[in-house]
Amino acid sequence: MVKIAPYGTWTSPIGAADAAAAGGGLHWVDLHRGRVWWAEGRPAQDGRVALVRDGQDLLPPPWNVRNRVHEYGGRPWVVLDTPDGERVAFTNWDDQRVYLFDPDDPDPVPISPEPDRRHGIRYADLTAGPAGEVWCVRETVTGDARTDVRRDLVALPVDGSAPRVLAASHHFMTGPRLSPDGTHVAWIGWNHPDMPWDGTELCVAEVGSDTHRVLAGGPREAVCQVEWEGRELLALTDPDGWWNLFRISLDGAKKNLAPCPEELGGPMWRLGNRWFAALDQGRYLVLRSGALAVLDERSGTVTDVEVDLPVWQAHLAVHGGVVVSGAAGPREEATVVTLDLSTGELTRLTEHPASLPPADYLPVPRERVFTGPEGQDVPAYVYPPTNPGFAGPDDERPPYVVHVHGGPTGRSVAALDVDIAYFTSRGIGVVSVNYGGSTGYGRAFRERLREQWGVVDVNDCAAVAQALADEGTADGARLGIRGGSAGGWTSAASMTSVKTYRCGMVAFPILDLRGWTGDGGETHDFESRYVEGLVGAWPETADRYAERSPSNRVDRLNGPVLLLQGLEDEICPPEQADRFVAALDGTGIPHAYLTFEGEQHGFRKAESIVAALEAELSFYGQVFGFVPAGVPVLELRT
Known part of the structure; x- marks a missing residue:
């Protein structure tokens, strides 16, 4: 029998622990000699990443198959065929060194040099080079500033002897690939201020040569994957505004294999995607x-x-x-x-985890296209409240929360997110918005956000939320917004610039654009000039940076906020959230600030995920006027 109860008070079999169990994720699936390998996050094991072959773990805790290159990491392992048989090379989080082991008798030994400082040398995008070598990206810390980093493409001999440099053509490089005949090496490179979805170059050089040629790419063309096919190259690149597959000869001749207005590639947030x-x-x-x-x-x-x-x-x-x-x-x-x-x-x-509830508790998103403030299309996924045991009163509309994806050069997809189901099964609707700047819709859509971060994203999300309220799907007096990283920026920017929302959850956010420049020193090298494309040239548009930053607009905050922050975050360090909360204290605006020891950018430990979700649910209950069942009451301060 269906029980009628206020939205937000529904009881649900989906607990925060279920979301934590699902929160590890799969990484870097691959094949070698017909056997399937992958990496898998383990929230219950302090968030470490395990290496798995055919369903069997190969390395016990505390081995953690992960790396810090670009702080987001890259492909952390590769299987090699050596004269001694099959071997695995992998990066270990604790010291960032590359290790080698026999998968049938694991006893890892380091094959990269020990750095002079902790995490001072990092490796990613591991691939098999010529016999006896691992080819990869090497990142070397050269000073104390977060931007003091140099990169090379290197060959690591599996016997542990000295690495040799393959290429050092750009500030950022990835994808070293040896031609089948062993005569040429290809790779992708780019420099500041470009991000890898703005402009990259496909480089090729004869093996042993110090000079290279650029075969594709440029300031307005982004190559995102390259592979050899005989003596020609296959590359995903977007000279016409869409990532299509091209064949490129060594003399530079190009052929689009299937011209189409479709995205067949994606943004290189992590190195080594295929x-x-x-x-x-x-x-x-x-x-x-x-x-x-x-x-x-x-x-x-x-x-x-x-x-x-x-x-x-x-x-x-x-x-x-x-x-x-x-x-x-x-x-x-x-x-x-x-x-x-x-x-x-x-x-x-x-x-799936044995604790995952029956399917009828899991919301099926409705893909919709809304109209933005300037008449443009804004795609979104609407997740309605979903619980077979409950329904809301006829005279009540459910609260809705706008979920803002990270990036901002990212996207939301129609895949199960147990965090979202945690809320929808309790009667809180969620809408996930692919605002202007999202990927999957071509370069023109992506570049709607160019110099408009904090404007286009905020307005697109607000338009979707308001449309749901206007049509009666959502309660217009109980709208919230949530996001992490760049999504945390949009959440905070929305709460300080529009009147659409009653409250916002802001996780590991960017709050001060000035600090996120290379001069500001509060973010890592990879993204230290990202904001120049998102906001404007620095320091020429410094006034724009100051005006849009939520840290400078605390007095305009439209309602309560919950901030969540990992204390070891090098991408969005805690300094910005600390300052924002210090400015909030004493204003009379209800807020809470939860910090998490041992967490970096995004939460990996089960206890962190549980605490964050339960706090968020309690937060919504206090703001929207309902008492959620079974969670501790979050203390709000003013």
Whole structure:
């Protein structure tokens, strides 16, 4: 029997611990000699990342297969064929060194030098080079400032002897690839102030040469993946505004294999993603805005693969017509799968947590397109309150929270997020907005945010929230906004510039744009000039930086805020949140500030995830006027 109860008070079998159990995530799925490998987050083990082969853990705690390159990390392991047999090289979080071990008798030994300072040398994007070498990106800390970093592409001999430099062409580099005949090496590079989705260069050089040529890319073209095909290169790049697959010869001739207004690539937030993989002559597996598809060069077409999991991770690997990757759906979190393309048989290699509730407690998002303030399309996913045991009173509309994805060069997808289900199963609706600047819709949509961060994102999210209220889907007096990282920026910027929301949850945020410049010194090197494209040239537009920063607008705050912050965060360090809260204290505006020891950018430990979610639910209850069941009361201060 369905019980009628106020929204927000519904009881739910989805606890914060269930969200924590689902919060580890899958990383870097791959194949080697027909066996499936992947990395997997373990919230219950202090958030470490485990290495798994065919479902079996290979390294016990405290080994943590993760690295700090660009602070977001990159591909942290590779399987090698050596004269002594199969070996695995991996990066370990604790010291950031590269280790080697026999997967059948694990006893890792370091093969990279010990740095002079903790985490002073880091490695990522590990790939197999010539016999006896691991090719990768090396990041070296050169001083005490967060931007004092140098990068090289290096070869690490597996015997632990001295590394050799392959290339040092740009401030940022990734993807070293040796041609099949061993004569050329290709890679991708870019420099400040560009981000890798703004402009990169595809470089090629003869092995042993100190000079290279640029075959593709530039200030307004971003190559995001490159692989060899014989003596030619295959590259995902966007000279026409969409990431398409090109064949590029060594003399620079280019051919788009299937011209289409579709995104077949994505932003290089982490190094080592694979958005395409070769199937057979003239056919390639690709991701069309995250959905699995086959590109046929002969017909020039891109055709979706019929499969019940619509969201695929950029870890594509293929062997004998069988694709391996991570995939997810509206009621299924990311799982490692194999798909036989000849039969359509899909096999799941990882299981969901046993505690995951029945499917009827999990919201199925409705993909909608709203109209923004200037008439533009704003895509979003609407997650209505969903609980088979409860319904709201006829005269009440549910509270809704706008979820803002990070990046801001990122996107929301239609995959199960147990954090969202935690709220919707209690009667709180959620809408996840792909505001201007999001990926998956081409360069023009992405560049709507150029110099407009804190304006376009704020206005697009507010337009969606207001539309839900105007149509009667949401209670217009009980709208909130939540986000982490760049989403935390938009949440804070919204709370200090529009009147749409009653409250905001702000996690590990950017709050002071001045501090996020290279001069400001409060962020890491990779993103230290990101804001120049998002806000404007620095320091020429310093007034714009000051005007938009929530840290300078505390007096305009429109309602209560909850701030969450990891104390070891090098991307959005706690200094900015500390200052914001200090300015809030004594204003009379209800707020709370929770900090988490041992957490970096985003929370990995189960206890942190639980505490954060329960605090957020209590926060909404106090602001929206309901008493949620079964969570501690969050103390708000003024």
